[in-house]
Amino acid sequence: MSSYVKMAWRNIWRNKRRTLITTASVFFGVILSVFMGSMQEGSYSQYISAIVNSYSGYLQIHQKGYWADKEINNSFEYNPIIESKIADIKEITIFTPRLETFCLASSADVTKGVMVMGVDPPKEDKITNISGKLKEGSYLKKGDNGIIVGSRLARFLKLGINDTLVLIGQGVHGASAAGKYPVRGIIKHPSPELDRSLVCMDIQACQELFSAPGILTSLVIMVHDNEEVALSRNNLIHSFSEMEVMDWKEMNQLLLKQIDSDRASGVIIKGILYIIIAFGIIGTVIMIMAERKKEFGVMLSIGMHRFQLIIVVLLETIFIGMVGVVAGIIASIPILYYFLFNPIPFTGQAEEMMLQMGFEPAMYFSMMPSIFYEQALIIFIFTLLIGIYPLVNIQKLIIIHALRS
């Protein structure tokens, strides 16, 4: 085998210029494709982490059926048993209780439906970093009787710091709920939806308002990273068989669908790119077959089997593709590594758009290994397909014709 490899390797360098040109096309194609993939995946993980770290968390526990019907009566009583069961799962780093419901909010002369979220201020802050999103004012303290509102909601209701907001709604079992709350802070929430509707308050104040002492709608649970989600989800399902355990994927299906369709559009562009590259390789292989006919005839005459010759030429085809792939990957790693830590900032309109959507206005990159080996795999498969040409050609080669050529 090693002698086939040696022959194939030397053969591709017989025509240095041609091999370099073909290799260069693969090289630049790979770099382009790696960059595209890296930026796509980088922005997806930015979206995902924005949503995971600003609202859903990695995992949540609810009363069964809550996610489909977010209603305050679909809630559960929080107790030390639940707490200790969660504490037993070692992957879990932090968890926090929430009571979420909808009600009406009125300021001086405007009324609007809002989402009220009762939270444990210090714990919640560790997960969703609300204090970091403050535009004005200050964050809630434990037992606070004030509220934090989204910036667009504040604008709509014409609220400033220390203004009072009236909340009117329905508590558990149809009890009526009403209260007045001073605005402590205004946040810019990355989700436009929440920025338009979020009212955040201390969980105890929230439970009082909705006549729901000790009642939660959700427990938000964090693990170290995405890798631990599946395992922890299973553990949670095991411990809380009576309840609804959801991971961030289940809770953010819409976003994931959008990401998938975006990926699909990337596939089309990459596909076109690869087809162009493939034609370069095909051209080279066709030329190799034409100009080496006589040599092949000699090799078959003196006793080389057709399959042995096919192996050599197939290796050449693979080498021509893979040299470019390897070089492209090696060249793109340091560049991507740089951009991984130095995202490209957006300016002007793009910056505004990103800010409006609640994302950091920068192009993020990813160095997910699949971005790299995907290229290698695709080119490898392409070269195997291209290899069909020499395979058929050598199989059909008539020795005496080859010798006469």
Add this chain to the structure above:
Amino acid sequence: MNIIEIKGVTKIYDKNTIPVHALNGIDLTFQEGEFASIVGPSGSGKTTLLNILGGLDDATDGVVLIDGVDLTALSGAKKTTFRKNKIGFVFQSFNLIPVLTVQENIEFIMQLQGIAREDREKRTAELLEAIGLSDRKNSRPNKLSGGQQQRVAVARALASKPKFILADEPTANLDSKSAENLLDIMGKLNREENITFIFSTHDLRVMNKAKRIITIEDGKVISDVVKEEIHNLI
């Protein structure tokens, strides 16, 4: 025993369109140790005959027995293996594999035969010695003169210890001095190691080095002269 025995061999190219009768009933036998040349005008069928003897092409009709084996009965892969083990080939040009060194070229068939490395190297060294190119063993073919390349081709053909060597106009691309030199080496191998050579040629001087001269014309043998006695006298 005859290492080659052919009877009533005909070859018709393009049978279904415009047929070309390249060989018209050839009977020939060759024994071990022959040094035979096939001569004849261009288009007389020399290459066609050698291709059939070498199992590179099939006769349209007739019997071809090589080392007692009926070549027409062998499948493609078996025929390849047969060629690899029994027949050595030297072609007119572009004989050598350009990406392999002289040494690697000579070892190539032995490698295909699965001969162990030490044995290969030992035999290669002997052959390099015999063709007088030991000092060029690490050169690529394109660094050698045409004559040197043909000597390497002879060494490569010998490496697999074939029953005989077929050479189709081995000197056609060589100057007369190189041609003579190549023939001298072939002749020496024939005399000292009893290697069988069958070669075609146009060249009178090359022809005269042969011990047997077979002349064909229009695909027929018109004369077959053995000069053994004359050679022995010299």
